[in-house]
Amino acid sequence: MTTIPDTTTKPSTSTFGSDGPAIRVRGLNHFFGDGELRKQILFDVDFDIAAGEVVILTGPSGCGKTTLLSLVGGLRHIMEGSVQVLGRELFGASREEIIASRRQTGFVFQLHNLLDFLTARQNVEMSVQLDAAISVRERKHRAESMLAKVGLSNRLDYYPTALSGGQRQRVSIARALAGEPRLILADEPTAALDSHSGRQAVELVQAMAREQGCTVLMVTHDTRILDIADRVVRMEDGRMIP
Amino acid sequence: MWRDLPIAWLQLTHSKAKFTVAVTGVVVAVLLMWMQLGFLDALYRSATSVARHLRGDLVLLSPNTKTFMQLEPFAKRHIARSLGHEGVANVYALYVGMAMWKNPWNGEKRRLFVFGMEPDYATFEADDLEELLPTTLAPDVGIFDAASRPEFGPVGKTIRNGEPVAAEINGRLIRIAGVTTIGAGFQADGNFVTSTANYLRIMNDPRSSIVQVGLIRLKPGADSKQVQRDLAAMYGNEMTVMTTEEVVAREYDFLTRTAPIGFVFTLGTIVGCIIGFAIVYQVLYTDISNHLPQFATLKAMGYTDRYLAAVVVQEALILAAAGFIPGSILGMALFAVAKAATMLPMYVTWDRAIEVFVLTFTMCTVSGLLAMRRLRAADPAEIF
Numbered sequence: 001m002t003t004i005p006d007t008t009t010k011p012s013t014s015t016f017g018s019d020g021p022a023i024r025v026r027g028l029n030h031f032f033g034d035g036e037l038r039k040q041i042l043f044d045v046d047f048d049i050a051a052g053e054v055v056i057l058t059g060p061s062g063c064g065k066t067t068l069l070s071l072v073g074g075l076r077h078i079m080e081g082s083v084q085v086l087g088r089e090l091f092g093a094s095r096e097e098i099i100a101s102r103r104q105t106g107f108v109f110q111l112h113n114l115l116d117f118l119t120a121r122q123n124v125e126m127s128v129q130l131d132a133a134i135s136v137r138e139r140k141h142r143a144e145s146m147l148a149k150v151g152l153s154n155r156l157d158y159y160p161t162a163l164s165g166g167q168r169q170r171v172s173i174a175r176a177l178a179g180e181p182r183l184i185l186a187d188e189p190t191a192a193l194d195s196h197s198g199r200q201a202v203e204l205v206q207a208m209a210r211e212q213g214c215t216v217l218m219v220t221h222d223t224r225i226l227d228i229a230d231r232v233v234r235m236e237d238g239r240m241i242p
Numbered sequence: 243m244w245r246d247l248p249i250a251w252l253q254l255t256h257s258k259a260k261f262t263v264a265v266t267g268v269v270v271a272v273l274l275m276w277m278q279l280g281f282l283d284a285l286y287r288s289a290t291s292v293a294r295h296l297r298g299d300l301v302l303l304s305p306n307t308k309t310f311m312q313l314e315p316f317a318k319r320h321i322a323r324s325l326g327h328e329g330v331a332n333v334y335a336l337y338v339g340m341a342m343w344k345n346p347w348n349g350e351k352r353r354l355f356v357f358g359m360e361p362d363y364a365t366f367e368a369d370d371l372e373e374l375l376p377t378t379l380a381p382d383v384g385i386f387d388a389a390s391r392p393e394f395g396p397v398g399k400t401i402r403n404g405e406p407v408a409a410e411i412n413g414r415l416i417r418i419a420g421v422t423t424i425g426a427g428f429q430a431d432g433n434f435v436t437s438t439a440n441y442l443r444i445m446n447d448p449r450s451s452i453v454q455v456g457l458i459r460l461k462p463g464a465d466s467k468q469v470q471r472d473l474a475a476m477y478g479n480e481m482t483v484m485t486t487e488e489v490v491a492r493e494y495d496f497l498t499r500t501a502p503i504g505f506v507f508t509l510g511t512i513v514g515c516i517i518g519f520a521i522v523y524q525v526l527y528t529d530i531s532n533h534l535p536q537f538a539t540l541k542a543m544g545y546t547d548r549y550l551a552a553v554v555v556q557e558a559l560i561l562a563a564a565g566f567i568p569g570s571i572l573g574m575a576l577f578a579v580a581k582a583a584t585m586l587p588m589y590v591t592w593d594r595a596i597e598v599f600v601l602t603f604t605m606c607t608v609s610g611l612l613a614m615r616r617l618r619a620a621d622p623a624e625i626f
Contacts, residue, residue: 070622070623073542073622075542075622075623075625076623099544099546100544102541102542102543102544103543103544105544107539107542107543109539109625111535111625113535113536113538113539113625114536115249115253115533115536115539115540116256116533116536117249117252117253117256118247118249118252122247122252125247126247126249126540126543127543129245129246129247130543130544130545135245136245179543
């Protein structure tokens with residue numbers, strides 16, 4: 001699963017097989033604002049992430065790394081350039097294709113963004129039930145086993161408000177992975193946590209991603225966790241640092 | 243859909259206090275609708291109580307008559323002209339006037355409708371009237387409407403107990419031979435039926451040639467619309483020819499459109515809807531606003547806009563259902579109170595229940611659809 005193909009020699013127009021890169025970005029430009037206030041955020045960004053790779057994207061605040069993450073996640077409209085995620089071109093993609101791409105992606109946020117009216121188990125179930133083929137029993141079972149993996153089997157029926165920050169982040173990691181995504185996008189997953197729980201959280205993401213063979217792109221400027229990555233990519237002022 | 247987590251329900255009921263407030267709002271709206279629609283219906287029933295009881299196929303009225311509250315007189319000879327039509331079986335005259343009734347128990351005076359008709363044909367379809375009417379062949383005898391307001395005295399009760407009742411009408415002592423049921427209205431509080439001869443005596447008017455209503459019975463198989471057209475052509479602008487259904491519809495129209503009272507109750511129903519709408523909208527809007535990042539997260543996970551919209555509409559429908567049942571129970575209880583206090587014909591009917599149900603769900607769905615626009619602010623690009 002984790003073979004790293006030679007992505008640089010492939011032509012950008014090719015379609016990817018299962019061993020192709022998980023993410024392939026070419027000539028990506030992005031702007032905020034309109035008219036005279038228009039400001040370029042990303043400048044001609046090129047990069048590839050191989051399937052199964054764990055990559056940390058780091059750089060100073062405002063360098064455009066979060067924007068890049070939201071473009072790869074299909075959460076933001078792509079203005080110029082090509083973004084291919086798991087073989088699907090997102091530039092000019094239809095709504096249905098964008099939604100299909102989102103469903104193959106698990107998101108871990110700086111703020112956990114759990115639904116406060118759902119229990120830990122129900123929050124995880126929300127990502128499982130996107131797959132209509134899974135029965136209610138199977139859904140509950142999978143949510144429970146995901147929460148067990150993140151060490152929360154004794155907190156299944158707790159509402160987020162009754163959990164600590166680290167526990168909430170672990171629930172959101174369980175949620176992101178429960179849908180068996182092929183790609184995990186994480187944005188500053190340690191920022192709201194103390195160093196110990198932060199470390200625990202990213203190690204969880206890394207271990208579970210390895211287990212499921214899924215690719216991870218994590219944005220952070222927490223230098224203490226860089227060692228969990230296969231590769232660290234730096235950005236500055238909207239450009240990739242080679 | 244059914245196998246999904248019921249997140250609309252879970253979100254609404256997560257805070258019991260907020261849910262209670264929201265449901266209470268819907269209950270108040272439902273209650274208001276019941277009352278206003280109940281009054282409107284009572285208005286309909288009472289405004290049309292005389293018209294609805296007319297026993298005939300076609301009605302002749304003076305062209306100046308716009309409502310039964312104010313019947314204009316016309317020459318009786320006009321009625322007989324209809325007999326010339328081959329579809330007409332018989333014609334009848336109905337005399338209508340207002341007189342002063344003196345309550346024999348306490349001497350209080352009140353106005354009531356007095357109807358005069360030939361004792362061999364009851365021009366009203368009403369309880370026991372046909373059997374009682376021949377008794378009015380005797381002078382100064384008549385039939386009282388037991389559905390009149392209680393201020394007229396316990397006439398019905400006394401008669402049913404087998405005791406005699408006599409009362410002064412326009413200063414003339416009249417024996418009450420029995421009671422029937424026609425219905426009190428907004429325009430007159432009571433009704434009294436007697437023979438033409440007694441009517442003329444009570445009204446102190448010797449002119450039997452002036453009447454207020456003409457009734458036509460058609461031969462079996464006659465086409466009432468065709469006869470109506472023929473007679474209307476014959477009378478020209480001397481008489482108005484209407485079917486009994488048209489008379490009822492016109493009475494209702496007059497009260498709800500021309501008279502302000504119908505408008506008041508229609509407005510009351512609208513106000514009820516608006517109150518419910520405002521409360522449901524407020525609840526849903528705040529709920530969505532408080533959960534924007536969470537809804538945006540659902541979108542990022544791959545939930546569609548349609549899924550989220552359905553959640554909002556489901557919430558609206560849950561509120562409608564949760565408010566409808568207690569609101570309707572309270573509404574029915576208040577009906578009983580209002581009916582006892584006003585003698586207005588207020589009835590709980592399936593029609594009314596369905597009407598309130600439809601209004602409640604429409605109100606909640608519209609608030610849900612409007613609150614849904616708030617979902618557009620749930621932008622998954624903003625949650626990172």
